[in-house]
Amino acid sequence: MLSLTPLPAFTDNYIWVLHNTESALVVDPGDAAVVLDFLAARKLSLAAILVTHHHPDHTGGLNLLAAQCQGPIVAPAKEQARTAGANRWVAQGDTVPVLGVVWRVIEVPGHTAGHVAYVGETPGAAPILMCGDTLFSAGCGRLFEGTAHDMHHSLSQLAALPDHTQVCCAHEYTLSNLRFALAVEPDNLDIQAHQRRCLALRQRNLPTLPSSIELEKSINPFLRTHHLPVQQAAGVFAGHLPCAGADTLAVLREWKNQF
Numbered sequence: 001m002l003s004l005t006p007l008p009a010f011t012d013n014y015i016w017v018l019h020n021t022e023s024a025l026v027v028d029p030g031d032a033a034v035v036l037d038f039l040a041a042r043k044l045s046l047a048a049i050l051v052t053h054h055h056p057d058h059t060g061g062l063n064l065l066a067a068q069c070q071g072p073i074v075a076p077a078k079e080q081a082r083t084a085g086a087n088r089w090v091a092q093g094d095t096v097p098v099l100g101v102v103w104r105v106i107e108v109p110g111h112t113a114g115h116v117a118y119v120g121e122t123p124g125a126a127p128i129l130m131c132g133d134t135l136f137s138a139g140c141g142r143l144f145e146g147t148a149h150d151m152h153h154s155l156s157q158l159a160a161l162p163d164h165t166q167v168c169c170a171h172e173y174t175l176s177n178l179r180f181a182l183a184v185e186p187d188n189l190d191i192q193a194h195q196r197r198c199l200a201l202r203q204r205n206l207p208t209l210p211s212s213i214e215l216e217k218s219i220n221p222f223l224r225t226h227h228l229p230v231q232q233a234a235g236v237f238a239g240h241l242p243c244a245g246a247d248t249l250a251v252l253r254e255w256k257n258q259f
């Protein structure tokens with residue numbers, strides 16, 4: 001039996017750990033101390049590390065964790081020059097088996113140029129998506145190194161995953177994203193209901209994650225750019241009606257940046 005645990009780090013990061021009673025897979029370990037404490041408390045060995053992109057809050061713990069890692073430290077091939085500490089490089093369609101789960105690599109540029117996501121698939125269980133800073137609950141990452149077209153294509157790939165896929169985002173941004181989502185679609189009952197659920201969770205200092213693909217398709221404006229109310233709201237902000245999904249996403253991202 002595998003357990004999925006989000007370890008809080010820094011101000012709002014989550015370092016995701018998938019583990020059984022003996023071994024653990026760690027995703028985006030920006031802070032080695034948080035991971036080492038978790039492993040020691042549960043007497044777990046470190047089986048492997050997955051990295052979604054090169055930003056320091058996702059890679060800062062690699063060098064300290066490398067000595068304990070019994071398997072590969074996996075990172076995007078297109079970010080090899082910027083990800084010190086990794087030792088296996090992956091691209092679209094590659095697979096990485098860890099703890100009986102086969103992790104399939106999807107290239108999702110936008111936030112960074114070489115960003116990847118990992119979809120963990122095992123028979124009889126819901127898929128697990130480790131999406132880094134590409135997809136957030138009710139939001140998406142800033143476009144630091146890519147275009148709106150890149151991000152739209154990346155999010156479209158993730159939206160095509162099975163509805164019951166667990167979505168493991170790397171930051172606790174849900175409440176602020178939901179406030180923006182309601183500004184875009186104030187009459188969306190799914191957004192309203194999820195905001196109430198998430199407020200209750202955060203009041204108890206509990207994570208709002210993982211989400212699911214099904215939920216995100218109902219609440220996330222960046223996955224809803226094909227819906228007329230979202231396009232119309234973007235048009236009001238931009239002063240003209242966006243004509244395509246990537247155009248709508250570009251307007252939404254700029255609006256969110258200023259929100």
